[in-house]
Amino acid sequence: MMGYENQGYEEAAHLHTRKDQMTSITLSDDPSLQSNGSKSFLNDPLSSSSQFVEIPTDDSDPLRSTQTPSPTNHNSINSILEPPSYAEAVFRSFDLDSIDSADVNGQDHSPLAPSPSFSSNYLKISVSDPLREQELAGGSLVPGGSSYFSYLITTFTNISDFSGTEFNVRRRFKDFVALSDRLAESYRGFFIPLRPDKSVVESQVMQKNEFVEQRRAALEKYLRRLAAHPVIRVSEELRAFLESSSKISLYNRTSDANMASSRTLDGDVSDAMQPAKGGMDLLRMFKELKQSVANDWGGVKPPLVEDDKGFLERKEKLQDYEQQLVNVSQQAESLVKAQQDIGETMGQLGLAFVKLTKFETEEAIFDSQRTRSNDMKNVATAAVKASRLYRELNAQTVKHLDKIHEYLGVMLAVNNAFSDRSSAFLTVQTLLSDLSSLHSRIEKLEAASSKIFGGDRSRIRKIEELRETVRVTEDAKNSAVKDYEQIKENNRNELERLDKERHDDFVNMLKGFIVNQAGYAEKMANVWETVAEETSGYAKK
Amino acid sequence: MITTMNVQQRSGSGALVQSPRSPSSQSPYLRVSVSDPAKMGTGVQSYISYKVITKTNLPEYEGPEKIVIRRYSDFIWLRDRISEKYKGVFIPPLPEKSTVEKFRFSAEFIEMRRQALDVFVNRIASHHELQQSEDLRIFLQADEQTMERARSQETGIFKKKPTDLMQIFKDVQSRVSDVVLGKEKPVEESNPEYEKLKNYIFQLEDHLAEAQKHAYRLVKRHRELGQSLSDFGKAVTLLGNCEGNSLGKAFSELGAKSEMLSVKLQREAHHLLMNFEEPLKDYVRAVQSIKATIAERANAFRHHCELAEAIKFKEIDMNKLRLTRSEKLGEVEHEYEELRADGAEAARRFDKIVKLMNEEIVRFQEEKTLDMGLAFHEFAKGQAQLANGIADAWRSLLPKLENCSPSS
Numbered sequence: 001m002m003g004y005e006n007q008g009y010e011e012a013a014h015l016h017t018r019k020d021q022m023t024s025i026t027l028s029d030d031p032s033l034q035s036n037g038s039k040s041f042l043n044d045p046l047s048s049s050s051q052f053v054e055i056p057t058d059d060s061d062p063l064r065s066t067q068t069p070s071p072t073n074h075n076s077i078n079s080i081l082e083p084p085s086y087a088e089a090v091f092r093s094f095d096l097d098s099i100d101s102a103d104v105n106g107q108d109h110s111p112l113a114p115s116p117s118f119s120s121n122y123l124k125i126s127v128s129d130p131l132r133e134q135e136l137a138g139g140s141l142v143p144g145g146s147s148y149f150s151y152l153i154t155t156f157t158n159i160s161d162f163s164g165t166e167f168n169v170r171r172r173f174k175d176f177v178a179l180s181d182r183l184a185e186s187y188r189g190f191f192i193p194l195r196p197d198k199s200v201v202e203s204q205v206m207q208k209n210e211f212v213e214q215r216r217a218a219l220e221k222y223l224r225r226l227a228a229h230p231v232i233r234v235s236e237e238l239r240a241f242l243e244s245s246s247k248i249s250l251y252n253r254t255s256d257a258n259m260a261s262s263r264t265l266d267g268d269v270s271d272a273m274q275p276a277k278g279g280m281d282l283l284r285m286f287k288e289l290k291q292s293v294a295n296d297w298g299g300v301k302p303p304l305v306e307d308d309k310g311f312l313e314r315k316e317k318l319q320d321y322e323q324q325l326v327n328v329s330q331q332a333e334s335l336v337k338a339q340q341d342i343g344e345t346m347g348q349l350g351l352a353f354v355k356l357t358k359f360e361t362e363e364a365i366f367d368s369q370r371t372r373s374n375d376m377k378n379v380a381t382a383a384v385k386a387s388r389l390y391r392e393l394n395a396q397t398v399k400h401l402d403k404i405h406e407y408l409g410v411m412l413a414v415n416n417a418f419s420d421r422s423s424a425f426l427t428v429q430t431l432l433s434d435l436s437s438l439h440s441r442i443e444k445l446e447a448a449s450s451k452i453f454g455g456d457r458s459r460i461r462k463i464e465e466l467r468e469t470v471r472v473t474e475d476a477k478n479s480a481v482k483d484y485e486q487i488k489e490n491n492r493n494e495l496e497r498l499d500k501e502r503h504d505d506f507v508n509m510l511k512g513f514i515v516n517q518a519g520y521a522e523k524m525a526n527v528w529e530t531v532a533e534e535t536s537g538y539a540k541k
Numbered sequence: 542m543i544t545t546m547n548v549q550q551r552s553g554s555g556a557l558v559q560s561p562r563s564p565s566s567q568s569p570y571l572r573v574s575v576s577d578p579a580k581m582g583t584g585v586q587s588y589i590s591y592k593v594i595t596k597t598n599l600p601e602y603e604g605p606e607k608i609v610i611r612r613y614s615d616f617i618w619l620r621d622r623i624s625e626k627y628k629g630v631f632i633p634p635l636p637e638k639s640t641v642e643k644f645r646f647s648a649e650f651i652e653m654r655r656q657a658l659d660v661f662v663n664r665i666a667s668h669h670e671l672q673q674s675e676d677l678r679i680f681l682q683a684d685e686q687t688m689e690r691a692r693s694q695e696t697g698i699f700k701k702k703p704t705d706l707m708q709i710f711k712d713v714q715s716r717v718s719d720v721v722l723g724k725e726k727p728v729e730e731s732n733p734e735y736e737k738l739k740n741y742i743f744q745l746e747d748h749l750a751e752a753q754k755h756a757y758r759l760v761k762r763h764r765e766l767g768q769s770l771s772d773f774g775k776a777v778t779l780l781g782n783c784e785g786n787s788l789g790k791a792f793s794e795l796g797a798k799s800e801m802l803s804v805k806l807q808r809e810a811h812h813l814l815m816n817f818e819e820p821l822k823d824y825v826r827a828v829q830s831i832k833a834t835i836a837e838r839a840n841a842f843r844h845h846c847e848l849a850e851a852i853k854f855k856e857i858d859m860n861k862l863r864l865t866r867s868e869k870l871g872e873v874e875h876e877y878e879e880l881r882a883d884g885a886e887a888a889r890r891f892d893k894i895v896k897l898m899n900e901e902i903v904r905f906q907e908e909k910t911l912d913m914g915l916a917f918h919e920f921a922k923g924q925a926q927l928a929n930g931i932a933d934a935w936r937s938l939l940p941k942l943e944n945c946s947p948s949s
Contacts, residue, residue: 317783324780331773338769342762349755356748363741366903372910379917386924503788507945510791514942518935525928531921538914 123227124156125242127220130212133172148172149212151219155242161234167243173198175241176219182237183226188420188483189490191413191498192232193225230497311488314495315418322411329408332401336394343390350383375535382531386524393520400516403509407502414498421491424484431477438470571597571666573681575659578651581612588612589651591658595681603682610685613638616658618692622676623665628837628890629897630671631905633664634826649811653819660823670897728846729839738902739835746828753821760814767806774799787945794941798934809927816919820912827905834901838894845887852880 129152155167180195196218223242227233353376360373442463449459577592595607616635624632636657639650662680665671679691730736774796781792855877862870 321780321783324776324783328773328776328780331769331776334769335766335773338762338766342759342766345755345758345762349752349759352748352752352755356752359744359748363737363744366906368903368906368910372906372913375910375914375917379920382921503786503945506784506788507791507942510795511939511942514795514935514938518932518939521928521932521935525925525932528921528925528928532918532925535914535918535921538911538918540915 121159122157123159123233125220125223125227126154127151127216127223128154130216131170148174149215151216153223153242159234162239163243169242169244171241173215173219176222179237179241183232183235184416186235186237187232187490188424189417189487189494190229190231191410191417191494193222193229194409194412194416195222311491318411318414322408325404325408325411329401329404332404336398336401339390339394339397343387343394346383346390347387350380350387353377353380353383356380378531378534382527385527389520389524389527393516396516396520397513400509400512403505407505410498410502414494417491417494421484421487424480424487428477428480428484431473431480434473435470435477438466438473442466442470569598571595571599571602571672573659573662573666575611575655575662578655580646587646589646589654591655593662593681601678607682609681609683609688611680611688613654613658615680615688615692616661619665619676619680620661623671623674624833626674626676627670627897628841629834629894629901630668631827631834631901632671632830633661633668634823634830635661636826649814653815656815656819657823728843730842742828742831742835746825746832749821749825749828753818753825756813756818756821760810760818763806763810763813767803767810770799770806771803774803791938791942791945794938798938802931802934805927805930809923812923813920816923817916820916824909824913827909831905834894834898838891838898841887841891841894845884845891848880848884848887852877852884855880 130149131151132147133150135146135148150170150172153167153169153171155162157165157167176195177198180192183192196215226238232238357373357376357380360369360376364370364373445459445463445466449456449463452459572595574594575591576594578589579591581588581590590610590612593609593611595602595609596605598605620632620635623630636654665674665677671677679688683691776796777799778793778796781789781796783789784792855873859870859873859877862873
C-alpha cells in the first residue's frame with residue numbers, strides 16, 4: 001500500500017490501488033467514488049480558501065486595472081479635477097448587465113435571447129485557487145521531483161443528471177486534456193469547445209503567477225463553454241470530471257472508442273464488435289490510410305460517395321466565413337489598439353496642460369495670464385475626462401468584440417466535427433472495399449473448388465473461414481454505417497444550433513458595440529461642448 | 542497711428558484670405574494676405590512662391606491694393622532686417638525650414654507654412670513700431686528683381702550664424718541658472734523682476750514644447766484611428782456578405798458607417814493640426830523669439846557696461862596725461878569724448894530695449910491669451926462636432942438592428 005502525505009487524498013489513494021481495473025469513470029457503479037457528492041465542502045487541508053468564494057460574475061478583465069488613473073497622476077490633478085460623476089457609473093451598469101451576466105448561468109449568449117430550456121436549469125462552474133503540488137513518482141514522495149499546479153473546480157447545479165447540487169474537486173491540466181480527449185471520442189460530429197493549449201513555451205517565458213492566472217482563466221472559460229453546450233453539459237464525462245475527485249483515466253483509449261461508438265447508438269453495446277477489435281484495429285487504420293490515398297489519387301471509385309451536396313456547399317461556405325472572421329478579428333485588434341492610443345495621448349495632452357496651468361497661475365503677473373490660465377484649465381480637465389472615457393470605451397469594446405474571437409474557436413470545433421464525419425465515412429468505405437474483396441476471393445475459391453471432383457477440402461475450409469470473416473465484417477460495416485449516419489445527424493443538428501446561436505450572439509454583439517460607441521461619443525461631446533461654450537468669446541465672428 | 546482691433550472691415554475687392562489669428566485694424570488700415578502657393582522652378586532649384594496682397598490706405602504705400610510675389614527666403618530677409626533695427630521688440634516668429642525633403646512639397650506642409658507666413662506679416666503690419674519699418678514697405682511693394690537684389694546683399698552681414706545664436710542663448714541660460722543658483726557674475730543686470738521674467742520664459746518654453754508634442758501626437762492618433770476604423774469596416778462588410786440575411790445586412794451597414802466615420806476622423810485630424818497644433822507651435826516659436834530679445838538685451842547691457850569701464854580708464858589715462866602735460870593729451874581727450882558719446886549711445890540703446898521689452902511683455906501676454914483662447918475654442922468645437930457625428934452615426938444603426946429578427 002502506498003503512503004501519502006496528505007489526508008485529502010484518501011480517496012485518491014483508494015483509487016490508486018484500483019487503477020488498473022479502471023477503464024472509465026462511472027458514477028453510479030461505485031459509491032466510494034462519490035466523495036463530495038452532497039457535502040458542501042471537503043475537510044481538505046489542501047484547499048487553502050476555506051471560505052466558499054463567490055463565483056465571479058464576469059471573466060476577469062485585465063483592462064480593469066487600468067481604469068483608475070495611476071496614483072502619481074491622481075495627486076497632481078486632484079486639486080483641479082472633479083471626481084468622475086455618478087452618471088458614468090449608471091451608464092456602465094446598463095452596458096454590463098446585458099452582456100456579462102450571461103456567463104454566470106453557463107450560457108454563452110445573453111439572457112435576451114429566448115432559451116426556455118435553460119432558464120430554470122443552471123450549471124455554474126468556477127476555477128480557482130491554483131496550488132503547487134508535487135509529482136508522485138512511483139507511489140512514494142520523491143523530494144525534488146517535478147511539480148504541477150492543481151485547480152479547485154467548484155460547481156453549482158440543479159440539473160437532475162448530477163448526483164448533487166454542489167461539488168468541489170481538484171484537477172490538474174492533464175485532467176482537462178483527458179476530459180477533452182474523452183469528449184472528442186464520445187461526441188464525434190458535435191461542435192465541442194476546444195480546450196486551452198498546452199503552450200509549453202509561454203510557461204517558460206512568462207512569470208509563473210501570470211501564467212498560472214492565465215491558465216486558470218482559460219480553464220474556467222473552457223468549462224463554462226462545455227456547460228453551455230446542450231448535450232455536453234449533461235455528458236457523463238463532464239459530470240465525472242466535475243463531481244468526483246478520482247483521477248480520470250487516460251488508458252484504454254481503443255476500448256473507450258469502442259464504447260464511444262456504441263454510445264452514439266444510444267447505448268447499445270454491440271457484442272459482436274469485441275473480437276473484431278484489438279489486433280484488427282491497427283490493420284483497419286492502415287487500410288483506411290491506404291483507402292484515403294487511393295481515393296486521393298482517383299484510383300478506386302468509392303462505392304459510397306459523400307452524396308450530401310448540401311453539406312459540401314455548407315462546408316465551403318463555412319470555410320469562407322472562417323476566413324472573414326479571422327480578418328475581422330485582426331482588424332478588431334488594431335481598432336482596439338488605436339482607441340487605446342488616442343485615449344493615452346489625450347490624457348498626456350491633458351496633463352501637459354495641467355502642468356502649464358499650474359505654472360502660469362503661479363507666475364502670473366498680468367490678468368491676461370490669469371484668464372489664459374483659466375481657459376487652459378478647462379481644456380486640461382476636458383482632455384483628462386475624455387481620456388478616461390476612451391479607456392472605458394475601449395474596455396467595453398474589447399468585451400464585445402471578444403465574441404468574434406470566441407467564434408474563431410467555434411470554427412475550429414466545427415472543423416473537428418467535419419473531420420469526424422470524414423473519417424467515419426472513410427471507415428465505411430474501407431469496410432465496403434474489404435467486403436467486396438472478400439466476396440471476390442470467395443467467388444474465385446468457389447469457382448476453383450467446383451472444378452475438382454468431390455470438392456477441395458482445403459479450399460472449402462478456406463471458404464468457410466472467409467464467410468465467417470464476411471459475417472464479422474458485415475457487422476462491422478453496419479455498425480460503421482450507423483456511426484456515420486449518427487455523426488451526419490449530429491453535424492446537422494449542431495449546424496442548426498450554430499446558426500441560431502451565432503445569429504443571436506452576433507446581433508447582441510453588434511448592439512452592444514454600437515450602443516457602447518454611441519454612448520461614449522455622446523459623453524465626450526458633452527465634455528467638449530462645455531469647453532467650446534466657455535471659450536466661445538474668442539471665436540471669430 | 543494705426544490701431545489694432547478685433548473687428549474686421551472687409552473692403553469690397555475680392556476675397557481676402559486671412560488667417561483667423563491675424564490681427565486686423567480699422568481705417569487707416571494696412572491689411573496683408575499671403576495666398577496662392579505655387580511651385581516654381583524645376584528639380585533641385587524648385588521652390589514655392591506666394592502671392593502677397595496688400596490692401597491699405599496709408600500714404601506711404603502705393604494704391605489701395607498691391608500684389609507681389611514672394612518666397613520663403615524673402616520672409617527671412619524681412620525678419621532679419623527688423624530684428625536688427627528693432628531690438629527689444631519681440632519679433633513675430635517665422636515657420637521653420639523643412640528638414641525632410643519629401644515633406645517640402647506636401648499639401649499639408651505648404652498650407653501650414655502659408656498660414657504661418659500670413660500671420661507673420663500681419664503681426665508686423667499691426668505692430669505700432671514695426672509697421673513703420675522701411676523694410677516692410679520694400680517687402681510689400683518692391684518688384685521681384687529689387688527684392689532679389691536686396692535679399693542677396695544681406696547674406697553675411699546681418700545674418701547671424703546659428704552657432705553665434707546658440708552661444709548667446711547658452712550665455713543667457715548659464716547666467717540665468719547662475720542667478721538661480723546664487724552665483725552672480727559681474728556683468729549682469731541685477732534686476733530681480735527681470736530675472737523672474739527670464740526664468741519664466743525659459744520654463745514656459747519647456748512646458749509649451751511638451752504640450753505641442755502631445756498635440757502633434759494627437760493629430761496622428763486621429764489619423765490612425767480613422768485608418769483602423771476604415772479597415773475594420775471593410776472587414777465587417779465582407780463578413781456581412783458571407784452571413785446573408787438580415788444579420789448580414791446589419792454587418793454591412795456597420796461596415797459602411799465605419800468607413801464614413803473614418804473620413805470624419807481624417808478631417809478632424811487636419812482641423813486639429815491647423816487650428817490647434819499650429820497655434821501651439823506658433824506659441825513656442827514666439828517664446829523662442831523672446832529668448833532672442835533677451836540675448837540682445839544682455840548684449841546691449843554688456844556693451845554699455847564695457848563702455849562705462851572703458852570711459853573710466855580713459856579718464857584716468859587722460860588725467861595722467863594732464864599731469865605730465867603730454868602732447869598726446871589732445872588725442873586722448875578726443876578719444877575720451879568719442880567714448881563718452883558711444884557710452885551715451887549704448888546707454889540709450891539699452892534703455893530703449895528695456896522700455897520696449899516692458900511694453901512688449903504686456904502685448905505678448907494679451908496676444909497669447911487671445912490666440913490660445915481661439916485655439917482652445919477650435920479644439921473643443923472640433924472634438925464636440927466629431928463626437929456628435931460619431932454618436933449620431935452609430936445611433937442611426939440601432940433601428941436597423943432591431944429589424945434583425947430573432948433566429949427562433
